[in-house]
Amino acid sequence: xxxxxxxxxxxxxxxxxxxxxxxxxxxxxxxxxxxxxxxxxxxxxxxxxxxxxxxxxxxxxxxxxxxxxxxxxxxxxxxxxxxxxxxxxxxxxxxxxxxxxxxxxxxxxxxxxxxxxxxxxxxxxxxxxxxxxxxxxxxxxxxxxxxxxxxxxxxxxxxxxxxxxxxxxxxxxxxxxxxxxxxxxxxxxxxxxxxxxxxxxxxxxxxxxxxxxxxxxxxxxxxxxxxxxxxxxxxxxxxxxxxxxxxxxxxxxxxxxxxxxxxxxxxxxxxxxxxxxxxxxxxxxxxxxxxxxxxxxxxx
Numbered sequence: 257x258x259x260x261x262x263x264x265x266x267x268x269x270x271x272x273x274x275x276x277x278x279x280x281x282x283x284x285x286x287x288x289x290x291x292x293x294x295x296x297x298x299x300x301x302x303x304x305x306x307x308x309x310x311x312x313x314x315x316x317x318x319x320x321x322x323x324x325x326x327x328x329x330x331x332x333x334x335x336x337x338x339x340x341x342x343x344x345x346x347x348x349x350x351x352x353x354x355x356x357x358x359x360x361x362x363x364x365x366x367x368x369x370x371x372x373x374x375x376x377x378x379x380x381x382x383x384x385x386x387x388x389x390x391x392x393x394x395x396x397x398x399x400x401x402x403x404x405x406x407x408x409x410x411x412x413x414x415x416x417x418x419x420x421x422x423x424x425x426x427x428x429x430x431x432x433x434x435x436x437x438x439x440x441x442x443x444x445x446x447x448x449x450x451x452x453x454x455x456x457x458x459x460x461x462x463x464x465x466x467x468x469x470x471x472x473x474x475x476x477x478x479x480x481x482x483x484x485x486x487x488x489x490x491x492x493x494x495x496x497x498x499x500x501x502x503x504x505x506x507x508x509x510x511x512x513x514x515x516x517x518x519x520x521x522x523x524x525x526x527x528x529x530x531x532x533x534x535x536x537x538x539x540x541x542x543x544x545x546x547x548x549x550x551x552x553x554x555x556x
Contacts, residue, residue: 294456294502301455302491302498302537308449309533310495318414318533318542321442322366322374325466325545326412328437329388330422332430340397348390349398353428356381356404364421364439368413376439381406384423384436400428409435412466414542415531449540457502459538460488461518462546470528475543478516479503488521491537497529500537 309315336342344350357380364378379387381404388401409422424433461476477486478501491498536543 297455298457298489298500298502298537299491301452301457302489302500305449305535305537305540306491306493306496306498308447308540309535310493312448314445314448315495315533317442317445319531320374321414321445322376322418322420322439323414323441323444323542324411324437325414325463328411330409330435332427332434333432337429341399344397344399347395348388349395350385350389351398351400352385353400354402356385356401357406358382360406360438366413366418366420366439368415368418370416372415374442376442378421379423379438379440381423384438385425388425388434388436402426402428404433406438407433407435409437411437414533444542447540451540452538455538457500457538460499460501460536460543463534463543464520466529466534470525470530472522472524473497473499473529473534474520474522475499475501476518477501477521478518485517486519486521488523490523490525492526492532494532496533496535497525498535498537499523499543 331345336345360380361378363375365373365375367373385401385404404423404425407422407424408419410417410419421438422435423438424435426433458478461478464474464476466473475488477488479486485504487502487504489500489502491500534543535541
């Protein structure tokens with residue numbers, strides 16, 4: 257297992273429940289060490305999650321659907337040219353100078369490289385532009401959209417790479433467009449198992465990437481200020497890959513601040529992920545993919 261760290265993050269309100277559970281697991285200031293029973297409880301939970309998903313209706317629905325597992329926004333070729341443009345993109349600051357297509361098909365086709373296709377509702381140019389803008393009205397710095405047309409882009413999905421319809425937004429000062437997925441993803445299936453109750457551990461924050469060969473996955477896990485970082489164990493079955501997050505090296509430091517740290521953890525697999533469902537043992541749900549350029553629509 258390879259571990260890469262990222263900077264600490266302040267405890268956010270949205271993570272309050274997660275970090276509260278983390279505090280109970282990490283035992284900051286308690287000086288207690290994880291017992292063998294904790295590890296066995298996590299292993300048992302992983303087996304339960306795998307058993308619930310393997311062969312379930314939820315797994316069938318997952319494999320039949322369109323679930324992006326890669327960025328659904330592609331920046332112009334070469335990326336944004338200045339820090340001001342990068343800031344404008346991060347802040348959702350766009351200005352429209354020109355007209356966007358008023359009409360578009362009601363559906364668009366998702367076509368997988370390995371075969372198979374699926375028709376999904378297509379988002380209009382105006383709605384897609386509003387998503388880029390995020391409700392903000394211009395300001396400085398900003399990016400200027402001069403027009404758009406419907407094209408195609410390739411995106412990683414739970415079923416492998418697929419070609420999907422995409423809006424190509426033309427930006428003033430750029431020779432190539434900014435592309436954004438134009439079709440809606442499928443709804444996430446209802447998990448066949450409930451969230452863990454009383455099992456040591458905590459949810460994974462997000463999936464960062466699946467390696468090109470599918471033999472490793474990188475996730476972001478949380479841990480406390482009084483431990484040596486997160487540990488992510490894996491249980492592989494024919495139909496799923498279940499990840500269980502915990503912490504290691506609980507330290508007795510006396511006073512411990514309630515601070516959550518995020519850390520990237522790369523987990524090596526015995527065989528490629530393929531079409532297996534990547535699951536969070538704590539929640540019993542697919543590990544959420546949240547790309548850097550905007551939240552993926554699957555996980556809103």
